Amino acid sequence: MHEDNPAGPDRLPGPRTVVLSIPADREQVVLARSVAGHIAARLGLSVAELTDLRLAVDEACGLFLLSPGFGVSGELLECRFEEQSAALAVTVSAPAATSVEPDVDDIGWIMLSALVDELTWKAEHGVATLTLVKHLTVRSS
Template sequence: MMVPKQHSNDGEVNVTDWEPPSLRAQNEIELWLGADLAHLPIVRSVVATLATRADFDLDSIADLRLAVDEACSTLITRALPGSTMRCRFVVEDDELRFQGTVLSDNDSAPSTKSFGWRVLSTLTDSVDAHVKSNGQGHQVDIELAKRRVVVDVPGAGA
């Protein structure tokens, strides 16, 4: 859970200065970047690199790039101006999971009836969004996961 860091000089909370939690796994990567569409290429590059290293096929890598791009675009359009977006990537076994988070003044989750949500649900194995109030606004999360296709090659290992 992200908690805004309290500034001591004037007592105001700056929602762009979150205190990051410690990483729980060796295979977990977390990025903190300005909630700005200009940063989408960075996030797409990270997910593509992780998927490549995890031996995902080219189609799955392309799907992940598009899905993460759509998730982040959705989050950025909801983010408070000048705020931060957190992107967490976890690779475990044959699955890559992504969680994007922003602070927003909007208390509703992204619509599951939108074209963007259709893209997310088509390109991934699972996708979910939720909103939690945290006293400084609303924390909006989008989580998605894609499993690596394991191909059984006839005669291999025989």
């Protein structure tokens, strides 16, 4: 484990990645929201930013679980939280038909776009991936 923390006391030491695999079940999404909230708090995000991130993770998981063509019960939904130099990237992925694409005019996609700084979609090799990026703001003490 790396002991230096050049980012400061409120930041995790070095780049960190947390991977959470949960059953493709709406009742399990609370785990992904909880992890998002914990990581956001550790990174020093404001309460409003933390709330936005939790809601964005919930919407992203819901996109997979409630839309036809995505993972079904018995399969796993993976949430990857990765601290980058000045951002937190959250990647949600699940088995899906490669032809499946989100409806960018849907209220869920519009909400996701408003809650995060970057939003990208990719579907290949039978897996759909949605990446949310939240830029980290540096707060002075």
